Amino acid sequence: MKNTTPSGTGNPIDRVEGHLKVRGMAKYASEFPVSGKVYAQAINSTIAKGEITAIDTSEAEKQEGVIEIITYKNAEKLKRYDEELPSLLPDVIQPVLQSPKVHYYGEYVGLVVAETFEQAQYAARLVRFEYRTEEPRIHLDRQRSDAYKPEESSDYSRGDVAAGMAEADEKVEVTYHTPIEHHHPMELHAIIASWENGEVKAYASQQMIDNAAITIANTFQIPKEKVRVIAPYVGGGFGSKLHAKQHVILAIMAARKIGRPVQLTVTRQQMFTNTNFRQQNEQKMQLGAKKDGTLTALVHETLSHTSTYEEYQESCGTVSKMLYKVPNNKVSHRLVPLNLQTPFAMRAPGEATGSFALESAIDELAWKLKMDPIEFRIKNDTQTDPSNNKPFSSRLLTECLRIGADKFGWERRKMKPGAQQEGNWLIGYGVSGASRAAPYRETSSKVKLELKGGKVYATIQMDATDIGTGSYTIITQTASEYLDIPVDQVSVELGDSLFPVTPGSGGSWGAASYANGARVACMNAIRELNQKLNTDEDLSIQALLEKNELSSYETTGTAKPSEAFKKHSVYSFGANFAEVWVDKDTGMYRIKRMVNVGACGKILNPKTAFGQIIGGLTMGAGMVIAEQSRIEPKYGNFITRSFADYHVPVNLDLANIDVVFLPEEDKIANEMGVKGIGELGITSVAASIANAIFNATGKRMRDLPITPEKLIMAEPEPDAI
Structure with missing residues (x-):
């Protein structure tokens, strides 16, 4: 394939969407003009463990503009967990307001919907809750006796660690501590949700569009095809937006209940209690080596915590299993359930x-x-x-x-x-x-070609997201290179669940997966147009369209890991x-x-x-x-x-x-x-x-x-x- 465009991959071109962002024209989740939209404000618990015994909404209901107040007493019944501690994955259900029980300080216990944002915020402060409190479990060091092994893969070993340590001339046995950290992307978590003819439409700040649609569909027990998630621009995530959290479910629930679109934004303060975090870790290390520096043994034991209602393990020992040549190796992970919200992936979780x-x-x-x-x-x-x-x-x-x-x-x-x-x-x-790890995941893409004024314009569509990393730009460059057309003749449309499915942004798989997905779609277009002509000439995409007497053409492509990758x-x-x-x-x-x-x-x-x-x-x-x-x-x-x-x-x-x-x-x-x-x-x-x-x-x-x-x-x- 010849490539005459100077703006293909490998070139440091400016972000193609940059001019939209600096002019305020790139729309984020809470910025879409939706007719009839109202506002919601979530209410947080003020205890870490216990049960709601009474709710007084009377004062809040009197306030101007208040439309609805939702608590566990009148919330829609959602899909519930089938097990005690289900693994928190990007597509897991997120039931909310389903019981009077409180699992952590700040848990959502109610929602106020009003005509304006200010009215919703004010009324939310007037709803009164009474609780029966229990002693919370919030100290990792005090509850370490309750530690358990999350799953079989939580432990790994090779060789004989005791023999390796005995063989060592020098040893290190030390413990390291890392604290809880929060993600805090610049854009707050937000959603505008609506229902129409039994279908959900959600402008939501999510890193993984397909998984968000699955979470919504399974939580509300509706077909996935009846859920549309839109996130053309995401203002950062760092892992906190990998899955649709409870605020997403709250907004969709409220929209169905009142029959109007509902906007819900998680406040900066609520992002400490309602959008996951990087968990606290205690890591015990034992290393041994011979005098010449040859490692003989390495032990990495991690104690951490999960919530009392979901399970997440940060695999801190991943790097210790593979980074260095050491014949005797042991890695283990243990979790303690605490009355905190569930931890989840934060940039390079584990690593x-x-x-x-x-x-x-x-x-x-x-x-x-x-x-x-x-x-x-x-x-x-x-x-x-x-x-x-x-x-x-x-x-x-x-x-x-x-x-x-x-x-x-x-x-x-x-x-x-x-x-x-x-x-x-x-x-x-x-x-x-x-x-x-440099993952590469199956990714589908659509390319739409249009011949206008002697030039070929291409549009790439996929449900990928750009979380500030440059997805728009690298996908544009890929299409420019493989179609051999200038960058300014390429448009990229992302972040819509109606588009071909990708793995979304996370895990460092985005660039490789998106670029290859776009590549395959572009190459499929060239191959199919050649097949129509029954030729294998090295023709430009413009010539292929002209010789086929086509003014437009579209096709799809899917990229996936090879057998060599798996080996x-x-x-x-x-x-x-x-x-x-x-x-x-x-x-x-x-x-x-x-x-x-x-x-x-x-x-x-x-x-x-x-x-x-x-x-x-x-x-x-x-x-x-x-x-x-x-x-x-x-x-x-x-x-x-x-x-x-x-x-x-x-x-x-x-x-x-x-x-x-x-x-x-x-x-x-x-x-x-x-x-x-x-x-x-x-x-x-x-x-x-x-x-x-x-x-x-x-x-x-x-x-x-x-x-x-x-x-x-x-x-x-x-x-x-």
Whole structure:
């Protein structure tokens, strides 16, 4: 295939939808003009465990504009869970207001619908609930005796760990803690829901359109074909919008009850209690190695929590099973049910938190061995996935570490902590290896061609979403390349359940899946038009339409993993480097420089890819600097309720950042050689910063976030200073 367009994949073109966003013309879920729309405000419980004993709606009902107040007493009967702790998946049902029981502080217990947003908010504050309270279970450390194994795959082992540890010359046995964190995308969770002729139409901020439609259909027990979900633009998600949450069901329920479209927006405060979070993890690590740096054993045990009504496990041990060549390996996960809402996937679930423990422990063991931490990692590199004995489709971890070291100036690092100083500042260098599965999922797409004025215009349709990652742009570039037409002759329409089905945005599968789906549709169009002419000439798409005497043509295509894909482990790999300056008197520290090197297959658009890595590095830095959601220890409510107390990094917190993409086209991963990067960017960033802090101070910080108070109170490691 010839390609004469300079705007195909691999080129750093501007976002094709950027002009719509900066002009305020890109419509998000709560911005669609829907005739007759009214507003809803959800009401939250004020206890963490118990039961509603009385409800007084009289004062709220008197208020001007109030249309309906819904509680468990008059709510529509929905599909209920068939088991006690069903797994929380992106398409699971979401029953709400079905019983007087309260499972966590902030659980939805009612909904007010009114003519205006202000009327709904005011009336919601007037509804009175009385409760019979019970002692809530909100402390992971106090309830650890109730820990259980969620499923058979929660445990993994190979070799003989006891023998491996006995064989080791040096060992590390330490515990790391990561706190609860919340997603907080810029766009609040929102929906405008309506019913017409027994069918649902929902403008909803969702990352996965098809799964949202399944959740809605199954919860209301209607055919999926009677549900339409629309989300052309999503203002961030980070995993919080992977599935349709209870606010979606509330709005749809209210719309059917009153016979009018209902808009419901989850407030910033409610996003702490009603849209999931990254769970707290306690991770115990045991590592052993010989004097020459050969790993002999690795144990990674995670204790975490789920809710009392749904089950979710963050697989922190995923990276420990596959990243390094270690013959004796044990990974386990245990959960404790608590009276908190169900945790769920947050950017790089498992890898972001698990890599902090693993890559910190690797650094600790390298220090004990008096080995350079880069050389220690390279010593234990492998081209075969030890967790399943499959070859990696490609693995450039060593190259990422070597090139990153050169770019960063690693040769200036001093082995002895505290050896590099400038004035009152202690200067440290840290490194970490990174990996993230690069999934590729079945994706369908439609291409519509139109011949006008001697030019071919193409429209690509799929139910994919753009959550700020650049989906519109890379799909446009793919169609431009494979149809060999300019970008400005390509239109992309996304985020509608009427369009061909994709896996949606999440799990770092979006770019590879969407691009290949568009590719197959475009290639099918060319092949079918050639077949109509009974020719195999290398004709332009314009010539094919003209020779077929067609002014328009449309077809579909579906891309799916190959047999080779199934026989390999497919991952993206990377390395993070950090330079941290610590004030030796106050414990205040600054991240001065960060270098990220990634081997992520073909980069579809360097500009949007760079933005993804910057975002990941920022979130990784946030894990270290400040991010944590704190629970009131008696009542179970979140003390952190806004950005005034839930702190995230700002410009002054961040470093000078260099991002390097290694040239790599992994054709086993998929025919375009594309791998995911959205979650690789956050993976192990926290460890690189913590390792740099150790190199600066001699203090091992194993409890995130690393605050100045913790740093001042910590004692240096033996023989470190």
